[in-house]
Amino acid sequence: MTKLWLCVWALLPGLCLAKEVGIHELDLSHMSAGWGKPQANQGVVGRPLRVGRKEFQLGVGTHASSRMSVALDGRAVQYSALVGVNESAGTRGSVRFRVWVDGVEKWRSPIMRGGQAALPVSVDLAGAKQLTLVVDDAGDGITFDHADWIEARVKYDGAKPMSIPDPYRLSVGVPNWPWVLVMDENRRLVQDMGAGVLADPAYPTSGNGWILEPALRVVHSTGSTGTDLRVKSMRSTELSTGQRHSVIELEDSIEPIQVDLHFLATPEHNVVEQWTEIRHRQPSAVRLTHFASSALNLEAKTYHLTQFHGDWGREATMAEEQLGIGIKVIDAKVGVRAHQFRTPGFVLSLDGALDEQKGRVIGGTLAWPGNFQFLFERQTPGEGRGDERLYVRAGMNPFGSDYLLDPGKSFVTPRMVWSFSDKGSGEMSRQLHRWARRFGMRGGDRPGPVLLNNWESTYFTFDRAKLVGLMDRAAEMGMECFLLDDGWFGATYPRDNDQQGLGDWVPIPEKMGPDVENLAKEATQRGLRFGIWIEPEMVNPRSALFEKHPDWVITHPNREPLFHRNQLILDLTRQDVQNFVFETVDRLLANSPSITFVKWDCNRFVMQPGSTGLPWDRQSHLFIEYNRALLDIWRRLAERHSHVEWMICSGGGGRVDYATLALGHEFWPSDMTDPVNRLRIQWGYSHLFPPKAMANHVTRWGNRPLDFAIDVALAGRFGFDIDLEKLSGEDLAKVRAGVEAAKSIREVVQLGDLYRLESPLTGARSALAFLRGDRAVVMVYATEAVDGRALALAGLEGEWKVRQLRGADLGISGRVVLASEGLVLPAMGALTSAVLELERVR
Ligand code: DGJ
Numbered sequence: 118m119t120k121l122w123l124c125v126w127a128l129l130p131g132l133c134l135a136k137e138v139g140i141h142e143l144d145l146s147h148m149s150a151g152w153g154k155p156q157a158n159q160g161v162v163g164r165p166l167r168v169g170r171k172e173f174q175l176g177v178g179t180h181a182s183s184r185m186s187v188a189l190d191g192r193a194v195q196y197s198a199l200v201g202v203n204e205s206a207g208t209r210g211s212v213r214f215r216v217w218v219d220g221v222e223k224w225r226s227p228i229m230r231g232g233q234a235a236l237p238v239s240v241d242l243a244g245a246k247q248l249t250l251v252v253d254d255a256g257d258g259i260t261f262d263h264a265d266w267i268e269a270r271v272k273y274d275g276a277k278p279m280s281i282p283d284p285y286r287l288s289v290g291v292p293n294w295p296w297v298l299v300m301d302e303n304r305r306l307v308q309d310m311g312a313g314v315l316a317d318p319a320y321p322t323s324g325n326g327w328i329l330e331p332a333l334r335v336v337h338s339t340g341s342t343g344t345d346l347r348v349k350s351m352r353s354t355e356l357s358t359g360q361r362h363s364v365i366e367l368e369d370s371i372e373p374i375q376v377d378l379h380f381l382a383t384p385e386h387n388v389v390e391q392w393t394e395i396r397h398r399q400p401s402a403v404r405l406t407h408f409a410s411s412a413l414n415l416e417a418k419t420y421h422l423t424q425f426h427g428d429w430g431r432e433a434t435m436a437e438e439q440l441g442i443g444i445k446v447i448d449a450k451v452g453v454r455a456h457q458f459r460t461p462g463f464v465l466s467l468d469g470a471l472d473e474q475k476g477r478v479i480g481g482t483l484a485w486p487g488n489f490q491f492l493f494e495r496q497t498p499g500e501g502r503g504d505e506r507l508y509v510r511a512g513m514n515p516f517g518s519d520y521l522l523d524p525g526k527s528f529v530t531p532r533m534v535w536s537f538s539d540k541g542s543g544e545m546s547r548q549l550h551r552w553a554r555r556f557g558m559r560g561g562d563r564p565g566p567v568l569l570n571n572w573e574s575t576y577f578t579f580d581r582a583k584l585v586g587l588m589d590r591a592a593e594m595g596m597e598c599f600l601l602d603d604g605w606f607g608a609t610y611p612r613d614n615d616q617q618g619l620g621d622w623v624p625i626p627e628k629m630g631p632d633v634e635n636l637a638k639e640a641t642q643r644g645l646r647f648g649i650w651i652e653p654e655m656v657n658p659r660s661a662l663f664e665k666h667p668d669w670v671i672t673h674p675n676r677e678p679l680f681h682r683n684q685l686i687l688d689l690t691r692q693d694v695q696n697f698v699f700e701t702v703d704r705l706l707a708n709s710p711s712i713t714f715v716k717w718d719c720n721r722f723v724m725q726p727g728s729t730g731l732p733w734d735r736q737s738h739l740f741i742e743y744n745r746a747l748l749d750i751w752r753r754l755a756e757r758h759s760h761v762e763w764m765i766c767s768g769g770g771g772r773v774d775y776a777t778l779a780l781g782h783e784f785w786p787s788d789m790t791d792p793v794n795r796l797r798i799q800w801g802y803s804h805l806f807p808p809k810a811m812a813n814h815v816t817r818w819g820n821r822p823l824d825f826a827i828d829v830a831l832a833g834r835f836g837f838d839i840d841l842e843k844l845s846g847e848d849l850a851k852v853r854a855g856v857e858a859a860k861s862i863r864e865v866v867q868l869g870d871l872y873r874l875e876s877p878l879t880g881a882r883s884a885l886a887f888l889r890g891d892r893a894v895v896m897v898y899a900t901e902a903v904d905g906r907a908l909a910l911a912g913l914e915g916e917w918k919v920r921q922l923r924g925a926d927l928g929i930s931g932r933v934v935l936a937s938e939g940l941v942l943p944a945m946g947a948l949t950s951a952v953l954e955l956e957r958v959r
Contacts, residue, residue: 135194136277140185140250140269141177143280148177148185148250151259155179160203161263168201169234173267178203181212181262182302183252186284192275193242200226201235203263208232210261215251215302216240220285220350228255235267242271247284253302287351289363289380293387294479294537296380296413298365304347306365306378308414310506317414317508320367320378320393322346323407330444330494330510334407337372338399345369346376358556359385373398381532386552389535390484393512395528402521410483410512411533417467417477420507422447422493425460425801430789432770433460433801435878437471440493440507448490448514451722452740453654453686454771461489461774462805464542465509473543473873474911480538480545481511482805484557484775485531487744488514517726519737534775542804543911547870550807554868558778558810559755560762564863565783565809565834566646567595567856568714572602573790573816574840577613579604581630583842585639590841592643594849595856598714599640600648600764600836605629609661616683619655620662622701637711648714648762651705653698654747655684655720669694671739673727681721682768689746690739691730699750706758713760716785719767751780764812770798773806783812783834790838791819792829793900793948796877799832808833808887809867815839815855821948823848825898827855828924828950832866832885832896835859858923862954865889872912882945884908891957893917897927899945909939916958924951932958 141157148155153162160166160178167173176198200214214226216238223240242248248271252264271278283299286309290296297309298319310316321327323334324343335344346367353363363380374397381390391411397403420440424447425433438445447463449455462482469476483489492510511533522528534557538545554561569591575583588599607618611625629636637647656663656670663670663685670685672678678685687694706712728739755763765777766785773784784806787798795813802811811833815826830836837852844852869889877883881901887894893913916934921927927942945951 135272135274137270137272138278139175140198140266140271141175143187143278145177145185145280147280147282148179149183149283150180151182151254151262152180155183155185160205160265162203162205164203164205166265166267167204168199168265168267169232170204171235173199176265176267176269178263178265179252181252181254181259181264183264184283184285185250186281187248187250187271187278188281189242189245189248189271189273189278190276191244191246193245193248193271193273193278195239195242195272196248196270197237197239197272198269199235199237199267200229201233201265201267202229202231203265204231206231206261206263210263211255211257212262212264213253213255214238214264214266215253217249217251218242218245219247220249231261235265242273248278249285251302285348285351287353287363287365289382289389291382291384291387291389291537293539294389294535296389298351300348300351306346306348306367310414310416317506318412319414320346320376320409320412329496329508330492331407332409332412332510333376333393333395334405335372335374336404336406337374338401338403339372341372344372344374349375359383374403383552383556386548386555387537388549388552389537390532391535392532393530395522396526397522397524399524402523405520405522405528407515408512408520408528408530409510410530411510411535413509413511413535415465415467415479415507415509416505417507418505419468420493420495421466421470423464423466423471423804425462425804426458427460427770428458429769430787430794432787432789433798435801435804440495442495445493446490448516449488450514450516451724452488452726453743454719454722454767455487455489456773457722457767457771460770460802460805461485463491464545464804466542472541474541476539476541478538478542478545480536480542480549480805481509482534482775483511483513483531484534484779485513485744486747486772486774486777488516488518488740490514490516513741517737518740520741521735521738531776543873546804546873549805550809550871553775553778553807554809557775558782558807559780560782561807561809562868564867565762566597566714567859568598568600568648568836569596569841570600570602570716570814570836570838573838574843575604577604577615580628581636584636586842587840588640588643588645590849592645594841594853595860596645596837598646598648600650600714600716601636602650602716603652603718605633605649607660610657610659617657617659619652619657619684620660620687622651622653622705632708633705634709634711637709641711646713647711648716649705649712650716650718651702652718652720653701654687654689656687657684668729671723671726671728673725676725679724681724684721686721686723688728688730688743690728690742694730695746695750699753702754703757706754706761714762714764716764716766717781719772722771748776755780770802773802778806778810781810783810785812789818790814790816792821792826793819795829796883796898796900799829800873800877800883803871803873808871810834812836823851824924825948825950827851828896828952829898831855831859831862831952834867835863854923858952862887862894862922862952865892865894869893870912874908874910886910886913888912891959893955893957894922895953895955896950897942897945898950899947902947903945905941905943907939907941909937910935911937913955917955918958920954922952922954925949927951927953929953
């Protein structure tokens with residue numbers, strides 16, 4: 118009921134008419150309560166509104182912690198009420214009532230306990246847009262915190278006040294992970310752990326009482342290491358892509374610093390990207406020593422962590438462990454080609470070991486080609502709150518990377534990409550792949566060309582006739598692109614081996630002919646696209662470039678430089694080096710318009726992080742600024758040469774991440790192309806990266822049967838790295854058949870959903886299925902002889918028309934009804950494989 122009442126404006130002369138609305142008349146579904154449900158005109162347990170032995174008729178009974186916001190139009194006048202603990206609590210219960218106007222606290226009660234008389238409150242609302250009524254637990258838990266807002270009402274002159282969804286509670290999550298962040302009564306940002314439990318800080322900072330690993334640690338210009346962030350604003354915007362971008366602005370009132378948390382949720386694929394932006398208004402630079410992109414607090418009984426470690430030739434090796442008490446870190450410290458020893462991602466399984474088809478699974482990967490750190494911390498049990506919690510901090514590795522941030526400058530962290538599933542790692546990966554194809558990589562919507570790379574067949578030793586001969590064969594085989602690898606450049610020091618020439622990007626006429634475009638035309642005349650290899654971040658000391666610019670390399674002053682593959686890294690923090698690298702590639706592409714494919718390689722990491730481009734007090738910026746500069750060069754090249762497709766290679770999988778894939782259409786997973794090992798490598802990577810992004814080439818490594826090698830490579834972007842001129846007629850027929858098969862199934866394989874059916878890590882038989890609309894492809898591999906047994910075909914239930922496309926006869930063809938318990942496959946010989954094509958029967 119709205120009453121009219123006669124009022125005298127305190128400061129205005131004359132009489133006016135104002136209206137009032139009781140809080141009990143508003144939609145109370147927007148009022149939260151730590152227990153029970155808020156009630157109109159009675160206490161939270163359904164008893165009368167009685168406080169301090171007095172009974173009242175009108176008001177709202179709620180329970181700490183409770184909050185409700187009311188929208189005002191700037192013409193409200195006053196809020197008034199009596200507050201106290203309902204008699205139903207006896208003498209128990211202790212709460213504090215608070216009134217916020219436009220997010221600023223205007224009134225706070227003392228701690229009120231059961232039995233005490235009600236206290237009056239009156240707050241001026243002139244000009245206000247929002248009123249928020251808060252009850253907190255007075256810091257001692259919510260037991261018996263039955264709180265009454267008695268005769269609570271808003272006097273107003275304009276539009277009628279209405280309760281609204283809590284503006285200080287933001288869902289930054291996705292259907293599979295309702296990630297909710299809440300501003301608490303002290304304006305701190307906390308994560309809602311479900312069931313109304315507001316728990317630990319959503320982005321903990323060092324020096325304000327948080328004693329576990331912080332997400333952010335700052336040495337302020339005063340020297341103080343305390344940072345205490347409070348919420349300034351919270352907002353979400355729905356984007357036309359179906360995504361939701363949430364921004365939470367946090368600030369410290371003592372040391373002027375602002376931290377914005379960004380969340381980009383893709384509900385359709387259950388993926389959330391998170392990153393952080395830091396800036397300040399202090400008189401001089403602040404030192405950032407910890408700067409996570411994301412902090413996630415988890416609650417489960419057990420945590421199983423799977424990482425993807427490795428080294429050259431052994432990339433993406435999966436290792437699972439149950440996390441115990443303490444800290445576990447997965448990281449990279451080598452700065453450039455930083456992923457050589459660990460892929461920048463992990464999979465966490467909650468309440469049980471990782472399973473393809475069941476369980477709560479979280480995949481995480483950092484979109485950053487440089488150093489990363491994923492830190493998992495579990496508290497000692499028995500300390501009360503948080504016994505079961507796991508705190509995850511993810512971002513660039515702070516190791517050796519203290520960052521001096523100048524006033525007015527902004528420090529933006531890379532994006533942490535989270536993928537959430539409640540149906541196991543299979544669904545987690547499929548969602549992430551779908552997100553990647555749509556948002557996370559270039560060219561995710563079309564399959565890649567079948568290509569021939571000359572590296573394994575020629576290494577550095579070739580001439581133009583050899584290359585043209587390979588192009589002839591490639592065209593005959595139906596391939597679509599010829600990729601010229603290392604060895605084509607180096608005027609003063611010809612690149613005839615890996616000891617010289619890097620840095621001198623001038624073609625060698627004896628190997629290439631007059632110029633790159635001229636050779637590229639040989640390819641296009643044969644109906645092939647032309648691709649070229651380049652490693653522009655690197656230099657050999659035996660090069661004209663190094664002789665001219667010995668100071669351009671990363672190393673420590675006055676020390677002997679440490680070499681790896683006889684090369685050094687150009688210091689991309691220098692503007693002149695950035696110009697050189699950009700212009701080298703830009704010029705190459707501009708002068709050779711027939712180049713439509715580039716393989717960007719990078720064959721060493723940093724061992725002596727010293728820069729001539731950075732001042733002495735900012736040497737620790739090297740790892741960060743190097744990779745920022747690299748991404749910027751890639752972005753500019755992608756803009757200028759948008760028709761070019763890129764393979765990102767780094768001596769194999771030294772650079773595999775979603776920042777790199779924003780430029781790259783594919784990555785080279787490993788130089789290890791023995792198909793038996795490749796099965797495991799591809800399986801590992803597929804947890805975080807789609808087959809669409811994986812360059813799988815057929816080589817003669819391991820001397821496995823050619824058809825087996827072809828079938829393994831068919832499970833991604835397909836190509837060959839083989840000397841076609843040396844193959845027998847029989848093998849050439851196999852190659853041609855492989856190319857045909859790749860073309861017929863690539864849309865399903867590269868653009869469809871991947872089902873990992875049987876793991877090559879646990880048995881001699883392994884299997885994959887790809888599903889796209891009404892088409893599917895099943896691939897089965899036997900690395901040793903295996904007996905016949907059923908293959909469970911999760912994801913492919915229903916009636917299908919099956920055709921054996923390649924390989925060992927599995928005895929399945931025609932109309933078949935598939936069920937999840939599977940199909941019995943026959944015994945298979947060692948190193949045999951089969952590919953089935955399926956079409957759904959409607
Ligand atoms: C390392 C890559 O992984 C190979 O594929 C090849 O491109 C060589 N570099 C060339 O030096």
